[in-house]
Amino acid sequence: MAKINRREAIGWLGSCLLVPSLRLLSGQPERKPPPIELADFCADCVYHRGSKKLDFRAPFLQSGWTYATDGSVAIRISADQEQGQRAIAHLPEVGALPYWQLESGRWRNWPPRRWIEHPRCDWCPICEGTGYLRPRKDCPRCNGWGGCGWEGGAELPCEICRGSGYAGHKCPYCDGSGHAAGRPTVQQVGPAAISGRYDLILRKLPDLRWQPASGAGPAELLPLRFRFSGGDGLLMPLDLTR
Numbered sequence: 001m002a003k004i005n006r007r008e009a010i011g012w013l014g015s016c017l018l019v020p021s022l023r024l025l026s027g028q029p030e031r032k033p034p035p036i037e038l039a040d041f042c043a044d045c046v047y048h049r050g051s052k053k054l055d056f057r058a059p060f061l062q063s064g065w066t067y068a069t070d071g072s073v074a075i076r077i078s079a080d081q082e083q084g085q086r087a088i089a090h091l092p093e094v095g096a097l098p099y100w101q102l103e104s105g106r107w108r109n110w111p112p113r114r115w116i117e118h119p120r121c122d123w124c125p126i127c128e129g130t131g132y133l134r135p136r137k138d139c140p141r142c143n144g145w146g147g148c149g150w151e152g153g154a155e156l157p158c159e160i161c162r163g164s165g166y167a168g169h170k171c172p173y174c175d176g177s178g179h180a181a182g183r184p185t186v187q188q189v190g191p192a193a194i195s196g197r198y199d200l201i202l203r204k205l206p207d208l209r210w211q212p213a214s215g216a217g218p219a220e221l222l223p224l225r226f227r228f229s230g231g232d233g234l235l236m237p238l239d240l241t242r
């Protein structure tokens with residue numbers, strides 16, 4: 001067999017890549033949609049409801065759905081997509097919330113990103129007001145408490161985490177302060193003003209559409225219903241009137 005040098009070998013490989021190979025059976029390889037990042041929609045701390053603890057830090061199963069929620073947004077995909085395998089005890093049926101009902105069949109496209117500044121919302125949308133990007137850890141100095149000692153009856157904020165209790169990568173949008181005063185934080189979606197945080201994570205969902213949920217009260221305070229290929233959800237808007 002004739003020897004070929006390295007340059008010839010590379011040229012030969014290159015031409016193989018350029019020539020489409022013939023197939024015995026026609027058809028396209030199956031393209032799976034990218035998985036939905038449910039972790040983006042989870043809370044990063046445990047909530048209390050009366051004496052019960054509600055741990056929304058990971059997706060959970062309920063009535064055939066896998067849900068993720070942080071209390072303000074709830075997203076669900078069919079449970080056979082296997083992202084969450086645990087159930088949460090004592091949790092009322094999320095799917096029984098009246099807001100899943102639709103007012104009309106008309107789904108609108110998610111609007112282009114146009115964040116605005118709002119004097120009542122300087123909460124940093126990138127780090128959720130914590131000063132640190134996900135995944136966050138407990139501050140090693142104060143163990144996540146946020147305080148470091150007392151002076152004159154008042155607790156001193158930890159100098160390392162500036163009282164947030166978190167550690168990790170400092171947020172560049174607010175320089176770790178958790179406040180984004182003077183920077184855009186709010187996205188308008190139809191009548192609802194939503195935190196830029198939700199605009200960021202929802203915008204990643206494939207084929208995202210929205211419509212107002214049904215219910216009584218001012219349109220700007222009703223939750224948004226959204227859907228995407230693979231699931232749907234609810235999002236509470238910001239109340240910027242208070």
Ligand SMILES: [Zn+2]
Pocket residue numbers: 139140141142143144145146147158159160161162163164165166
């Ligand atoms: Zn600290």
Ligand SMILES: [Zn+2]
Pocket residue numbers: 124125126127128129130131132171172173174175176177178179
């Ligand atoms: Zn920030």
